[in-house]
Amino acid sequence: MVHHVEVLVPLSAAGIDFSITKPVIIMWGTSAFIFLFLLVANWFHKFRMVEAFVYDFVVDAFASSLPTQRRIWFSFLMTLFLFVFFNNISGLIPGGEAPTSNINVTAGLAILVFVIAHGSGIINHGFHHISNLIPDGVPKFLYPFMFILELVSHLARPFSLAVRLFANMFAGHQVLTIFLGLAIVAPSILKLIPFGGVVMISFFEIFVAFIQSFIFTYLASFYISDAVGGAH
């Protein structure tokens, strides 16, 4: 596979690999950073504007589309958004590596979203959650086909969610690597052309990191509101 993960502390128990790798350390670092950022923003009056900005953004963009229990969902969506965003950005720090450019991380997040969406659907609607899969206004004789179709589309969701984030982060870093390689092999003054490309792609990567964390959280909120609010 294309992945090469740096193992720092090898650990394994009951045949499962629990090794502490570089992405794990970076995820701990970004989690601590988010915690400290929000804590500091609460303490100091001047930083509170930043926190309020993030809060308003998450409420406007994601939580407002949810039908019920917005307070609970808001905390989940804000955590998800900040976690994905700072993990995307950490790939642009020299020596760093985006944990989201590893498919295991994105698959874990996507499965978390899948389990939470369907779990809340089952909690809210009980057994009716399964019949909620079929959209309104479908003739009765089409029910079996629609059920299979919707089941496949629901099972494909975590896959597309994981691969979209992974591919965006991974491809951006590969393009950066290729431009840097060109900058190394190019003769004297021509090195500036690939270097300009590196600068441009780096700025584009900041934009992509934001857009992808936005899309990830937007789709998570859409899937949750689909499962929670689908009462008919």
Add this chain to the structure above:
Amino acid sequence: MGLLAAGLSIGLAALGVSFSLAMVFQKTLDSITRQPDMLGTFRVLMFIGFAFIEAIALYALVISFQLISVSH
């Protein structure tokens, strides 16, 4: 052969994706000139569509990287 497949994979995907991205931006610009008040809504929707379409090219890019690493 693997290298050719890798090149075709990303090339064909880029062809389709560039056409569809052009369509998205063109339609958004049309809509903005028609209804400038809705600029905020259009911008958010445009970026959501942009990310969805762009992801398809990136799937192809990942596949072509896989093909390159296999054919080596």
